[in-house]
Amino acid sequence: MNPRAIALTVAAVLLLSVPYWVPGVYYVNVASQILFFAIFALGLNVLVGYGGLVSLGHAGLFGVAAYAAGYMLHLGYGHPLSIIVALVIGIASMAMFAVLSLRSTGIGFIMITLALGQILWGLAYRWISVTGGDNGITLHGRPAPFGFELDTANSFYYMTLVIFAITIIAVAIFVRSPLGAALMGTRDQPRRMNALGYYVWAIRFWACLFSGLLTAVSAILFVYYNQFISPQTLALTSSAEVLLMVISGGAGTLFGPIVGAALVVVVKNVVSGYIERWNMLLGAIFVAIVILMPEGLVPGSMRLWRLLWRRRAKAPAEAKP
């Protein structure tokens, strides 16, 4: 077995056995949060890492799907219908986002997504007759697919783990697919791709839809986990948090966003237990990572590891003459 397969097996065993080795239910819930935020981060990473399109409005899309699920359930529709409607609305709003923001790339894309995200936030905050305004929407009950109750922390964790595993496989397939390769081509050499006959806009658009799908999936898990949704979920802070997950872990890598999600969720849960100044810390981490380790933790530590390893391998060879 190569080291990669061993690492993956160890990770899978650790993830499967989480409820048995963590000290309590609270930590199982933290693990669930890490998993669904990792799905969100993987979705954003499709755009940020592979497409070179930095979105600062993804919390808005996340919120739209979450509100759609919440509102449908609030109105008393069944779980399957609510989930389907939330997925459709999530992807449809991503399509609208994409049509507007793909008119430009780079800084223009950031600005437009930021403005769109803020408008969705304003809508959630002010459209009180649908969203409940500041009070949000509170739900009762999680779905029970095939008679499998999800009310306990463990069962919810395992359901999230299954969806998480499917997501990782889907993203891995996407990255290796012709579409994924073309997307990376449009990130690095948009003009050359265009000259080669690729329709750059359409490639980016499909990537956006895939990202929107993952975002909607994580949003639905989020609603079921919290059984509550409020405008705070759509705030710029949330968009920035998920972007921090992607960038701190390593944009454009498969495992970077997962590590980033774990880092942000753990720091947020642990730190908010001690101090109130989570936003200040978030900002400081942001600044520190951008200045000190701009490529992210996973590629950054890999590079350090390789550097050390090479130096150790070199040292005896150099000592000889």
Place this chain on the structure above:
Amino acid sequence: MPAARGVTNERGKPIAMSSWLLLTVNSVTFGGLLFLLSAGFSLIFGLMRIPNLTHGSLFMLGAYIGATFVGGMLGVRFNFWLAALFAALLVAAFGAVLERFLLRQLPGQQLAQVLVTLGVSFIAADFCLMVWGGDPINVASPKGLSGFLRAGPLVVPYYRLTIIVIAVIVAIALWLLLDRTRLGAMIRAGVDDPDMARVVGIRVSRLFTIVFALGAGLAAFAGIIGGPMLSAYPGLDQDMLPLALVVVILGGTGSLLGSFVGSIIIGFIYNFGQAMLPELAYFVLFLPMLLVLLLRPQGLFGRHVP
């Protein structure tokens, strides 16, 4: 939400003629404030090619610092205009430091610069919450401006009239600065083609600092003189930043005229939207931006697509 308090929200009721006039006055006033905020944003964006995400925070810092000066500090109460000037200078200095010591570390890396400004905006927001607490702080309107100007059916509070006059004066001053002075010519050159400007001997990096400080000072000034209307509260930054973004997307980046026209348009849409569709007021802002993005991506007066 930045609301012009006490005049809006006539839900469903027919709006009388005088209300329309009042709404118009409020729209122009709010447009003037938006211009002060977005002119700097637009110039920074045009010159440095980064959307400065701390711009809302600079506005909020101005409002808070100004409110502290006006409300009295160490037993000394400042005159409103003196307080506004001090707050603007303080925040301008902060902007210069930010540009010099953080953004300068990441030359040419736009994404990194955006993320750093975002990080700083969170730190600033939390700092304001820590220092001034979560309750809104009202700013007393300047003495001598509490009356009204009456002209036929039109009743305009002196305070609002003053804001409009200030915005117009600042617009003219900025235009003179950009169009008639050597510094302005250098800034315009930097906006149009930074590399070529460097080649002909303009110190573009020093321009960055100057423009950043100028923009920061203007934003803070807008924060404090808008204080009596909007007051200073946590989240003010996140309310104002998207408005600046929308104005700049609408008007075109780096264009002063674009900022001015965009601000007035957004001022009107915002105030009228709030009066007629209070629940969707924030959403209708979206419409002009959508139209512009679809029909004229470079903005009404912009020269290149961001």
